[in-house]
Amino acid sequence: METIKVVKFGGSSLADAKQFHKVYDIIKSDDTRRYVVPSAPGKRFKDDTKVTDLLYKAYSAKTELEFNATFSEIKARYQEIIDGLNLDVSLEDEFKVIEQDFKKGIGEDYAASRGEYLNGILLANYLGFEFIDAKDVIFIDEYGNYDVELTDKALSKALKKTNYAVIPGFYGSLNDKSKQIKAFSRGGSDVTGAIVSKNAHASVYENWTDVSGFLIADPRVVKNPAIIETITYKELRELSYMGASVLHENSVFPVRKEGIPINIKNTNHPDDPGTLIVESTCHKPTHVITGIAGRKGFATVMIEKDMMNSEIGFCRKVLQVFEDEKLSFEHMPSGIDTMTIVISTDDFIEKEQKIISTLHRAVQPDSIILESDLALIAVVGRGMKASRGVAARVFNALAKKNINIKMIDQGSSELNIIIGVRNCYFEAAIKAIYNEFIDD
Ligand code: ASP
Numbered sequence: 204m205e206t207i208k209v210v211k212f213g214g215s216s217l218a219d220a221k222q223f224h225k226v227y228d229i230i231k232s233d234d235t236r237r238y239v240v241p242s243a244p245g246k247r248f249k250d251d252t253k254v255t256d257l258l259y260k261a262y263s264a265k266t267e268l269e270f271n272a273t274f275s276e277i278k279a280r281y282q283e284i285i286d287g288l289n290l291d292v293s294l295e296d297e298f299k300v301i302e303q304d305f306k307k308g309i310g311e312d313y314a315a316s317r318g319e320y321l322n323g324i325l326l327a328n329y330l331g332f333e334f335i336d337a338k339d340v341i342f343i344d345e346y347g348n349y350d351v352e353l354t355d356k357a358l359s360k361a362l363k364k365t366n367y368a369v370i371p372g373f374y375g376s377l378n379d380k381s382k383q384i385k386a387f388s389r390g391g392s393d394v395t396g397a398i399v400s401k402n403a404h405a406s407v408y409e410n411w412t413d414v415s416g417f418l419i420a421d422p423r424v425v426k427n428p429a430i431i432e433t434i435t436y437k438e439l440r441e442l443s444y445m446g447a448s449v450l451h452e453n454s455v456f457p458v459r460k461e462g463i464p465i466n467i468k469n470t471n472h473p474d475d476p477g478t479l480i481v482e483s484t485c486h487k488p489t490h491v492i493t494g495i496a497g498r499k500g501f502a503t504v505m506i507e508k509d510m511m512n513s514e515i516g517f518c519r520k521v522l523q524v525f526e527d528e529k530l531s532f533e534h535m536p537s538g539i540d541t542m543t544i545v546i547s548t549d550d551f552i553e554k555e556q557k558i559i560s561t562l563h564r565a566v567q568p569d570s571i572i573l574e575s576d577l578a579l580i581a582v583v584g585r586g587m588k589a590s591r592g593v594a595a596r597v598f599n600a601l602a603k604k605n606i607n608i609k610m611i612d613q614g615s616s617e618l619n620i621i622i623g624v625r626n627c628y629f630e631a632a633i634k635a636i637y638n639e640f641i642d643d
Pocket of ligand 1: 253
């Protein structure tokens, strides 16, 4: 089968002419990199503003003065790229149309999408690739989900006609024939990259960014954490659910279903292997654990009743109370005469008293004890299944740091161990676990 790579470049990879140059070299160094999905120019330095944010700002400007100032800033960002690369292209006519459309009040999604649209035109020109406007090949419903049927039909047809093309990320058209521009949620170029990969039958979806892959732990908690070399989709789901910021969550399913791996790569260090996200793998994980992530801000509702274990339907009645209040819970550790519901404090707090009284009526408990400063930490790793003593090492690492564990939950898939500690021990607990498994 023919090797086709789809490459998506994030905003920081295309923030200015210097970055465009790196992107050019990456694409031209491998002629199987055939379909390119760009984001809008992102931040060039820490306090810079992304073009997407400038577009939102210009669109919502209250005065002509504010509009002109922001619009000029946007124009200057693109002009710097054109000049820096000596491109023989002018965006003047495009900007005239955009300005008129903004003044007509054409819609926020259209406004935001112009960042990717214009960047796509420049990148296609620079590479000598065809430009395919995403409005003609990506269709999105009113809730921001991609319309699989319409998109796959139009996009696969367009890709068959050309070997090398740039398709801007983040937007498409509404799927109702109105031809109105509709954007995905923020970060949505990841989703476009996945959809293009699916329809190009890519052998890999390369997602180029400014880090050399996913980190084992949050760098705000652990200094210089190591990089995850290979991760499965399931592990990724566990980690991102527990707060690790990774890809846009809708960018996984189009490629996962087709068995296409995602490779996270660094535009500034293209030779780094990055992180490979796969459905399953025989690659032995480098460490027993793949990653650690967690979130603060959980409450526990402990319900105690003598002889609870013999009361049929007790658990269902308790859960019904939470369901009726439309509250979703995280975990439910239980003892013989106790059960505990772990729930986000923010969600719970408003309805707290109502829930307690309803619980009293529903199951007549002996007592209900509330606590509200729990942090949950997930230690995730496909390697756990095959190795003994992982839980012991986690508990030992915490004990050595005098951290009390308030809750333990190991899913039967043996993919993760979740532990609850007090919010104030959150950072120390993550560091202790990291040091135990990674720095060994
Ligand atoms: N430019 C858009 C954003 O800033 C989409 C993206 O970069 O993926 O969210």
